[in-house]
Amino acid sequence: xxxxxxxxxxxxxxxxxxxxxxxxxxxxxxxxxxxxxxxxxxxxxxxxxxxxxxxxxxxxxxxxxxxxxxxxxxxxxxxxxxxxxxxxxxxxxxxxxxxxxxxxxxxxxxxxxxxxxxxxxxxxxxxxxxxxxxxxxxxxxxxxxxxxxxxxxxxxxxxxxxxxxxxxxxx
Numbered sequence: 001x002x003x004x005x006x007x008x009x010x011x012x013x014x015x016x017x018x019x020x021x022x023x024x025x026x027x028x029x030x031x032x033x034x035x036x037x038x039x040x041x042x043x044x045x046x047x048x049x050x051x052x053x054x055x056x057x058x059x060x061x062x063x064x065x066x067x068x069x070x071x072x073x074x075x076x077x078x079x080x081x082x083x084x085x086x087x088x089x090x091x092x093x094x095x096x097x098x099x100x101x102x103x104x105x106x107x108x109x110x111x112x113x114x115x116x117x118x119x120x121x122x123x124x125x126x127x128x129x130x131x132x133x134x135x136x137x138x139x140x141x142x143x144x145x146x147x148x149x150x151x152x153x154x155x156x157x158x159x160x161x162x163x164x165x166x167x168x169x170x171x
Contacts, residue, residue, distance in 0.1 A: 016044035017052055020059045021144065024104075027063060031070040037063045054095050061087030062104040081116070084108060089121070092128075099136040102128050103148050110155070126156030134169040142171045 023037035041060045048056065065084030068077040088105040095101050106125035109118035129152045137145055149166045152158070158166075
């Protein structure tokens with residue numbers, strides 16, 4: 001089964017980052033995948049290069065944030081949200097031009113109710129992605145790149161020039 005990026009499925013994936021990506025995607029609709037995703041982040045830290053540390057931390061933050069989707073108690077939800085978003089905010093501040101990190105924060109905030117107050121970071125992430133995605137095409141798996149670009153085009157408040165640049169870069 002292919003989930004993201006055209007690599008082998010979770011069974012036998014040679015790329016630990018790809019496995020984390022797939023588990024994150026699965027966790028958006030399957031609560032059990034969150035624990036597996038967090039475990040995969042821990043394992044990937046031992047197998048990946050130091051350059052992947054920030055990306056793995058971002059997936060950890062995004063997975064922690066996803067926990068809020070599956071709990072009943074509002075205080076527990078907010079604890080998960082705050083913990084995960086603190087990680088993502090710190091990483092976006094340190095790596096503002098990393099499209100994948102910025103996309104993880106965008107997806108962690110986009111569907112939140114407005115009273116949570118994340119509208120500003122959502123707008124910042126759309127604007128940031130509109131600027132970074134055209135040059136990051138080779139840095140992301142093609143299916144992931146396409147999905148991010150199409151989401152940004154469909155939902156961001158972009159200029160015609162930004163839309164054109166993104167559309168031109170989609171594989």
